[in-house]
Amino acid sequence: MSLKEKMRNFDYPFSRSLAILSGAFASISTGFAIIILKDEGGVIPPVFLYLLVTLLITLASLLIKIQLYSPTKPSPGTYTQTAEESVKSFQRFLILLYVLVLAIIAVVPFLAMWVPGLWWVISLTGFISGVNISELILYILSRRRR
Numbered sequence: 001m002s003l004k005e006k007m008r009n010f011d012y013p014f015s016r017s018l019a020i021l022s023g024a025f026a027s028i029s030t031g032f033a034i035i036i037l038k039d040e041g042g043v044i045p046p047v048f049l050y051l052l053v054t055l056l057i058t059l060a061s062l063l064i065k066i067q068l069y070s071p072t073k074p075s076p077g078t079y080t081q082t083a084e085e086s087v088k089s090f091q092r093f094l095i096l097l098y099v100l101v102l103a104i105i106a107v108v109p110f111l112a113m114w115v116p117g118l119w120w121v122i123s124l125t126g127f128i129s130g131v132n133i134s135e136l137i138l139y140i141l142s143r144r145r146r
Contacts, residue, residue, distance in 0.1 A: 010069040012142035019139035026132035030054075033125035040118060050122045057130025058137075065138055 037046040112120075 010066055010138070010142070012138055013069060014135075014139075016139075019136060022132040022135040022139075026129045026136065029125045029128040029132070033121065033129070036121055036125075037118075046118060046122060050126055053122055053126030054129045054133070057127055058133045061131045062134040062137060065134055069138065 033050050034047060037050055040046040
């Protein structure tokens with residue numbers, strides 16, 4: 001299934017209140033970042049870097065969420081998994097996800113020694129805004145389709 005088809009066929013799984021909450025988080029995070037970063041100087045203004053990081057994370061999380069929220073339809077004549085195989089596949093995915101999260105948690109204290117504080121603000125607020133903005137985009141797209 002192509003990305004266009006997935007965009008047309010995805011089902012938004014959450015309620016309107018969660019979309020409103022995502023909008024609030026994105027607004028607060030963006031406002032916080034702009035207040036903190038507006039007085040910082042440099043060759044490239046930090047507000048521009050924040051907007052760039054936010055855009056990249058928004059696009060990445062949008063693609064991931066479209067993939068997750070889209071129904072998968074097997075093609076005719078293809079092999080479909082049994083329930084046991086699906087459970088095993090999902091368990092492997094969860095184990096991989098847990099290992100990845102633990103690795104990130106272990107690496108963060110070491111990165112704190114080398115990464116400047118300004119980049120922490122840019123990356124954290126950009127991540128929060130990017131993920132929540134993608135949630136809003138998906139909600140708006142699903143409402144339009146109805």
